Amino acid sequence: MEILMAFLVGILFMTATYLMLSKSLLRIIIGTGLLSHGAHLLLLTMGGLKRGAAPLLGENAPAYADPLPQALILTAIVISFGVTAFFLVLAYRAYQELGTDNMDRLRGKEGHE
């Protein structure tokens, strides 16, 4: 299972990198979304994948899952959700103002308005 997850995370990172290297702003934003998905899955995998036990540690508990990775991912998902929303709005506003979503044309020299 861990191996499968590792491949999945790798594919997500690969796709994210490809998308972020493209010129269109919207593709870049989708790329950042995939990148954070990959990071979250990696965090889940690194915490250890276990089945079939509640995250309760009793004195006689035979097995238990580690609840911490889930808590961390939840936090990280909320943050990346907020940032992606902000980024989308910013992209739309920038498109309105600058008239392009092509990163090549957003290069700009400093000091030029």
Added chain:
Amino acid sequence: MNNLIILPILIPLITGVILIFFTKNIPVQRWVSAAGFLLMIVAAGMLVSHVYQDGIQTMHLSNWEAPYGITLVSDMFSALLVLTTSIISFFVVLYSFKSIGEEREKFYYYPVVSFLIVGVNGAFTTGDIFNLFVFFEVMLMSSYVLLVLGGTKIQLRESIKYILVNIISSALFVIAVAYLYSVVGTLNMAHISLRLSEVSDLTIITVIAVLFLIVFGLKGAIFPLYFWLPGSYYAPPAPVMALFGALLTKVGVYSITRTYTLFFYHDTGYTHELLQIMAILTIIAGVIGAVAFTDIKKIVIYNIIVAVGVILFGVSVFTENSLAGSVFYIIHDMNIKAALFLLIGIVISITGTSDLNKIHGLIHRYPGVAWTFFIASAALAGIPPLSGFAGKLLIVRSGFEAEDYIGAAFVLMSSLLVLFSVMKIFIRGFWGAPRAYKNEENAPVKWLLFAPALLTAFAVLYGFGTEAIYPVISMAAETLANPEIYINAVLKE
């Protein structure tokens, strides 16, 4: 257990929340935020004196004992940085009253500054690696808003790049935490340090250390990763630039210092060597930029990068003296960068341009601005007895003692070129024949000068009072050099 620790985080948070309800009432916005920040200075000052008397202060949130819950830890280093942050943000807010413009004041400028300070103070205080990530995000989210607030074309364009870079570095941060967690199975920084000393396989630790260096290096602008900084910091108005330049990169530098002194001190052969090389290259790259540009904003922005290199060089030498030098220098640099950016803001509000070729002879009509700038630049370059001197002296001397001659020589030479780069502004911009500028009459120079003049006065006092401050600084350095002090304070209470 000391509840005082959380006040520098809580006060700006509450201030920000209150301010959201009164967005259109500018006097309320101004004075509530100023009062809140003043209160924060008091709280931070009390925190420093507590730490000085009783050693490291900790606070277990919700009373969960140390390795299980989130712990806030204030050692001398973080307490001093919190105090410096509070002072700078207070003065930047005062400066903003007449500089940032009513439009921005009505659209959440002060609340967002408050939230930014929540993030910065939180990042300095937290003792939990994932909580550090969360406070980083609080800080970054506020910085996105501050960067784009106003919505001019250059701001929108640069914000996109800034956000993209930071999203990538945040994802890398999560990945680094994931790897670290898989090795040590804990998030409490003291506990991580303890567990790492039991790990036998040092290669995986080195991988994690380098990953953390990349993550924090992106935020703190070290050599190959600083590419985004000159463009992004150029876009916003002067007070925001001062906040960014003084605080944001220093959070990255603080995190590198913290992780490299607390986590990765077992096998310093590869990691600290790498840090040292990157620090030296950072100094070189920053100096080249500072000397090359004739735009006053750019010159000071590249000086941020030089300072990051100098501080990290001190960290990479990793002796108690060099760490003391770094602590000295980081506080000096936060203070003086804020002062310089605010002074440059005055120059821009007088002349309406940041191009040095179009600015002449300001000293005739604004001697106060000119001489404050002169003292601030001398302090930046580290001319004794001003504030930059003691830190650089300690860093360079311990560099020579540790036989890192090349690095120490570069730090020394960089001071000379830093002095040249800021004196260039003084000679070409302030001297020469006076000329008239369009917006000159509207610039409220007297009010604006108040904040940077006081910050410069701090720099002078900090320099003259080196002897008096030294016990505090050496206490901070002692904790950094001996991680077991930190570990014991957090875990054995």
